Amino acid sequence: MVEEDDLRLEIPSYAFIALARRGMEKISLDQCFLNNCDNQDLNLLEPFKKEVQEEEKKIIKHIYIRCKKCNRTFILKLETLKNVAKSTRAKEEEPLSMGLVYALDEDGKNLGHIGYF
Numbered sequence: 001m002v003e004e005d006d007l008r009l010e011i012p013s014y015a016f017i018a019l020a021r022r023g024m025e026k027i028s029l030d031q032c033f034l035n036n037c038d039n040q041d042l043n044l045l046e047p048f049k050k051e052v053q054e055e056e057k058k059i060i061k062h063i064y065i066r067c068k069k070c071n072r073t074f075i076l077k078l079e080t081l082k083n084v085a086k087s088t089r090a091k092e093e094e095p096l097s098m099g100l101v102y103a104l105d106e107d108g109k110n111l112g113h114i115g116y117f
């Protein structure tokens, strides 16, 4: 399904978690974040809907994902801060942005801050 593939591209493969003393830990976002579910199989995760909200300083994306293992839905909330200081127009320069990723349950209840991407 084309649409599903497009949605998959919106999801970063990994998030980084800052650990107090051990630097950063890399975790896969290809997993179900709901309680009592250990699904880490990409094939059992089906992204089916996206909502994008653009604010002055950030872009917020909600990606709805159906877990075929526990048959529930969760939401990955991706918050990207826009580059505020655009001092140069050089095209080869990557805009400075930072992303935060959260997991929400089906009702939009926050399951926690996962990390950075």
Ligand SMILES: [Zn+2]
Pocket: 032, 033, 034, 037, 038, 039, 067, 068, 069, 070, 071, 072
């Ligand atoms: Zn699940």
